[in-house]
Amino acid sequence: MGDHEKLLAQISESSDAEAVNKIREAALEQLRSAVPGLFASIPELPPAERKARGQLANDVKRQNEELLAACKAWFESAELRAERSGAGFDPTIPGTRPERGSLHPLTRVTRELEDLFTSMGYVVLDGPEVELDWYNFEALNIPRDHPARDMQDTFRCDPQGNVVLRTHTSPGQVRAMERMKPPFRAIVPGKVFRQETTDASHEHTFHQMEGLVVGRDLSVGHLIGTMKTLLRGVFGKELEVRLRPGYFPFVEPGFELDARCPFCTQGCSVCKRSTWVELLPCGMVHPNVLKSGGIDPEVWSGFAFGLGLSRLVMLRYGIDDVRHLLSGDLRFLEQFA
Ligand code: PHE
Numbered sequence: 517m518g519d520h521e522k523l524l525a526q527i528s529e530s531s532d533a534e535a536v537n538k539i540r541e542a543a544l545e546q547l548r549s550a551v552p553g554l555f556a557s558i559p560e561l562p563p564a565e566r567k568a569r570g571q572l573a574n575d576v577k578r579q580n581e582e583l584l585a586a587c588k589a590w591f592e593s594a595e596l597r598a599e600r601s602g603a604g605f606d607p608t609i610p611g612t613r614p615e616r617g618s619l620h621p622l623t624r625v626t627r628e629l630e631d632l633f634t635s636m637g638y639v640v641l642d643g644p645e646v647e648l649d650w651y652n653f654e655a656l657n658i659p660r661d662h663p664a665r666d667m668q669d670t671f672r673c674d675p676q677g678n679v680v681l682r683t684h685t686s687p688g689q690v691r692a693m694e695r696m697k698p699p700f701r702a703i704v705p706g707k708v709f710r711q712e713t714t715d716a717s718h719e720h721t722f723h724q725m726e727g728l729v730v731g732r733d734l735s736v737g738h739l740i741g742t743m744k745t746l747l748r749g750v751f752g753k754e755l756e757v758r759l760r761p762g763y764f765p766f767v768e769p770g771f772e773l774d775a776r777c778p779f780c781t782q783g784c785s786v787c788k789r790s791t792w793v794e795l796l797p798c799g800m801v802h803p804n805v806l807k808s809g810g811i812d813p814e815v816w817s818g819f820a821f822g823l824g825l826s827r828l829v830m831l832r833y834g835i836d837d838v839r840h841l842l843s844g845d846l847r848f849l850e851q852f853a
Pocket of ligand 1 (some may be wrong): 683684685686710764767770797798801820821823
């Protein structure tokens, strides 16, 4: 066996990384120093000797490369063996946790409310966020020049203003009436848009949940009972409520329903020291709205409410700035994981 073969055999039989490394260093050294010299010397030789010198140079180069390849293979298989042996592996060290997402607080509260309302016989409906002026205003008893339009600064999608970003979920009322035969109960959760200057309590995009019940002989009593059930579901306890008159052209009478502050008895920052929180605009569906939805107001009556989902989520989790909700900031969202 020549020296070269011996070295190759030595590498493949070796269990000694240091020895293999030494062979590798030597081979590298040869490649770097001897090989270029051998090639460079060829032109200076008499022509008869050039061929032999060229062959020698190529042999040295090839042998070195073989040695390097053998060393590389040795280290690779050694690494594999070490890994497979399990040595140096500590099963008690905690693994790296994969990052997990979580439900957005708005999604959570929406789902909870959907569960609550479906258990009371409501269906969950969806409506378009880009809405016709007809559904957003006209059909809700708010004609074009009605001053009530000023209450909701509207994003318009066309110069004539026939298409708008819905400013509330109430267009879902009329769409529900068109789709379903009375009696029925429906909720319409979703995103709404208003041209607002944003601050801690105003955002141009926020969430509401409309509720609509159409039946025979419905009264304000039914409305209050439903609202109390809703609040019990959300806050997990009975809350005293009060009604104040509220003006919305699509309900008559219309109310603002306040609940006793769920967080205090004496007044706190949430209820602005009043012990009441303003929670739910609501009222009995105006006959004109029933008519817009193709329902005879002589036969049927209804009540509706417009739950401020964003506000409810803020109350529920003690969030002090509405802008956090849609910020997409992980530092905020991770708190709900
Ligand atoms: N849509 C109204 C708003 O966003 C709220 C509302 C809904 C009031 C249903 C009464 C009945 O201001």
